[in-house]
Amino acid sequence: MINHVWGLFTHPQREWRAIGQEDESIGHLYLTHTLVLAAIPPICAFIGTTQVGWVIDDRPAVLLTPGSALTMALLSYLTMLAGVAVMGGFIHWMARTYDANPTLARCVAFATYTATPLFIGGLAALYPHLWLGMLAGTAAIAYTVYLLYTGLPTFMRVPPEEGFMFASAVLSVGLVVLVAIMAFTVVLWGLGAGPQYIA
Numbered sequence: 001m002i003n004h005v006w007g008l009f010t011h012p013q014r015e016w017r018a019i020g021q022e023d024e025s026i027g028h029l030y031l032t033h034t035l036v037l038a039a040i041p042p043i044c045a046f047i048g049t050t051q052v053g054w055v056i057d058d059r060p061a062v063l064l065t066p067g068s069a070l071t072m073a074l075l076s077y078l079t080m081l082a083g084v085a086v087m088g089g090f091i092h093w094m095a096r097t098y099d100a101n102p103t104l105a106r107c108v109a110f111a112t113y114t115a116t117p118l119f120i121g122g123l124a125a126l127y128p129h130l131w132l133g134m135l136a137g138t139a140a141i142a143y144t145v146y147l148l149y150t151g152l153p154t155f156m157r158v159p160p161e162e163g164f165m166f167a168s169a170v171l172s173v174g175l176v177v178l179v180a181i182m183a184f185t186v187v188l189w190g191l192g193a194g195p196q197y198i199a
Helices: 002-010 010-022 026-037 041-053 067-100 104-114 116-126 130-156 160-193
Strands: none
Touching: 002 116, 010 130, 026 067, 026 104, 026 116, 026 160, 041 067, 041 104, 041 116, 067 104, 104 116, 104 130, 116 130, 130 160
């Protein structure tokens, strides 16, 4: 797992080819990669929001209660795991349009490895500062999109021109899934799962 993570950042094209030759089951992939990396943002956010907090001007730091932070961390963790599975399912469904015939496990693997920069970017949540979060988030999203466009033709074994269209379709679905997650978050907050601050 660590070799692939490092390789996606240092030599992505070669790493995509290496990943594409593997034949992992969904269960093995989740146990060795997705469950571990998807835990980085929630754990860092829990620590950052309960131990460091947000500082606004000269006021004392704003902190979340441990119970509230834990609930939000667990919900975000489950959401990320579900998001990877949903994206893998969509990629599998869309692959037929582009004359690709990957297994569902390969599609979930592709979604997992493509999301790796987003998981690693969650380290910024250890220090919940607006500008740091925006900078880390922007960099993580940009590199995720780069991995998507460079990796999909290689991983799915489709021509580059079809790979570009396929990647654009995946990106569009990803944006729709993101909006759906945000809407679901608003509903959960309305039901009482929102943040609770330490007075």
